[in-house]
Amino acid sequence: MKRIVVLGAGYAGIRTVKKLYGSGIDAQIVLVNKNPYHYMTTQLHEVAAGTKEPADITFDVAQTFADKKNVQVILDEVIRIDQDAKSVELKNNAPLQYDYLVNALGFESETFGIQGAEENGWPIIDINTALAARKHLEDTLKRYKTSHDPNDLRIIVCGAGFTSIEYLGEIVHRMPKLAKEYGFPRNKVKIDCIEAGPKILGMFNQDLAQWGVKYLEKKGVTFHVSTPITEVKTNAVMSNDKEFPANTIIWTTGVHGSHVIADSGYDQKRNRVVVEDDLRVNGHPDQFLIGDVSGVPNPDNGRLFPTTAQISIAQADCVAENLVALMNGQPTKKFVFKALGTVCSLGPTSGIASIDMFGHWNLKGWIASIAKKLIADRAVLELANIRTMLESD
Ligand SMILES: Cc1cc2nc3c(=O)[nH]c(=O)nc-3n(C[C@H](O)[C@H](O)[C@H](O)COP(=O)(O)OP(=O)(O)OC[C@H]3O[C@@H](n4cnc5c(N)ncnc54)[C@H](O)[C@@H]3O)c2cc1C
Numbered sequence: 401m402k403r404i405v406v407l408g409a410g411y412a413g414i415r416t417v418k419k420l421y422g423s424g425i426d427a428q429i430v431l432v433n434k435n436p437y438h439y440m441t442t443q444l445h446e447v448a449a450g451t452k453e454p455a456d457i458t459f460d461v462a463q464t465f466a467d468k469k470n471v472q473v474i475l476d477e478v479i480r481i482d483q484d485a486k487s488v489e490l491k492n493n494a495p496l497q498y499d500y501l502v503n504a505l506g507f508e509s510e511t512f513g514i515q516g517a518e519e520n521g522w523p524i525i526d527i528n529t530a531l532a533a534r535k536h537l538e539d540t541l542k543r544y545k546t547s548h549d550p551n552d553l554r555i556i557v558c559g560a561g562f563t564s565i566e567y568l569g570e571i572v573h574r575m576p577k578l579a580k581e582y583g584f585p586r587n588k589v590k591i592d593c594i595e596a597g598p599k600i601l602g603m604f605n606q607d608l609a610q611w612g613v614k615y616l617e618k619k620g621v622t623f624h625v626s627t628p629i630t631e632v633k634t635n636a637v638m639s640n641d642k643e644f645p646a647n648t649i650i651w652t653t654g655v656h657g658s659h660v661i662a663d664s665g666y667d668q669k670r671n672r673v674v675v676e677d678d679l680r681v682n683g684h685p686d687q688f689l690i691g692d693v694s695g696v697p698n699p700d701n702g703r704l705f706p707t708t709a710q711i712s713i714a715q716a717d718c719v720a721e722n723l724v725a726l727m728n729g730q731p732t733k734k735f736v737f738k739a740l741g742t743v744c745s746l747g748p749t750s751g752i753a754s755i756d757m758f759g760h761w762n763l764k765g766w767i768a769s770i771a772k773k774l775i776a777d778r779a780v781l782e783l784a785n786i787r788t789m790l791e792s793d
Pocket of ligand 1: 443445477660708743
């Protein structure tokens with residue numbers, strides 16, 4: 401029996417295994433993940449801001465596949481892939497041989513080599529980092545009552561991409577409650593968002609982007625555009641000679657793919673590999689790369705599609721079909737992606753959205769936040785099972 405090894409139980413990996421199992425394929429399917437749980441990365445900012453708990457956005461990977469007899473889950477960390485030997489090196493178990501590999505190891509925080517970013521910035525990339533960022537913020541705000549250090553009430557969010565904006569939306573929502581709980585003056589809290597580029601929310605049209613920016617500004621966020629970060633100190637962010645002091649520095653400037661990609665000798669850029677039309681790796685017909693470790697050129701403009709949960713899930717569907725085709729000696733199909741739109745939450749009760757389903761819709765306010773919630777719930781429904789979705793509220 402052939403062995404298909406899937407690396408990573410994120411959106412891409414879990415969805416691949418579910419689809420492969422559902423296809424009735426006659427193969428042993430092995431899923432490797434370093435944590436016993438899957439976490440919904442699209443909601444990590446809520447854990448980091450303290451508006452959700454880890455249990456709200458995670459589910460048990462082994463339990464999801466417990467009754468699937470040809471699916472085996474291995475909880476271990478992937479160290480390297482030996483592409484010629486068709487073998488995956490694991491931290492605690494013996495090397496794992498594969499006939500076909502689906503690499504879906506996901507993303508890590510990008511520091512762009514900026515001095516001090518790794519040491520002094522709090523990233524939001526998984527459950528542990530989200531919880532660490534939350535604890536640091538809460539401890540620092542709590543300390544103000546005795547320290548009276550104005551920097552304890554200053555928060556800097558580095559970068560103004562999706563994660564930064566969604567985090568800001570949650571944190572401004574929670575701030576009045578935190579002020580009450582820890583006894584600090586809400587009006588002395590200073591929240592700055594520092595962005596190197598000239599625009600905030602540039603992926604939306606001007607009207608939606610301006611609405612989102614004004615919404616956050618009204619709630620106390622100050623945006624600094626065209627302000628490249630040059631250094632991150634323990635209690636300040638530098639942009640050339642300009643200093644922004646703060647005792648909480650959230651590092652959400654962007655992501656790159658898993659370091660395992662570079663460590664395994666792939667032809668990569670920022671740990672992403674540009675894949676073939678059918679999502680296989682050039683020169684390795686037994687390997688597929690999907691999710692945030694893959695790069696898929698957009699035929700409309702030649703640029704790579706942004707890495708999102710949405711494209712990861714669509715890739716997983718295509719890979720499962722292509723693996724079934726390969727096993728049956730049939731040709732693989734080309735991956736074609738049509739984005740369904742973009743939704744950015746601005747806290748639990750607001751957001752902006754540009755959706756391409758049943759026409760084109762630009763949404764602002766509470767209706768956009770409902771769209772985001774429906775999308776999140778749909779992901780749980782499709783990745784785990786209906787019981788999990790019903791229990792998630
Ligand atoms: C705060 C936030 C909000 C976002 N919001 C949205 C959104 O609204 N919509 C959207 O479409 N996208 C959103 N994204 C992007 C989206 O989350 C990613 O594109 C998506 O998670 C990529 O899925 P993936 O399966 O490739 O990787 P991941 O979700 O990163 O999953 C990778 C898996 O591999 C495991 N793993 C990693 N390294 C190893 C190793 N060495 N050994 C074993 N296991 C390993 C990890 O534990 C994880 O389970 C958001 C991202 C963030 C951070």
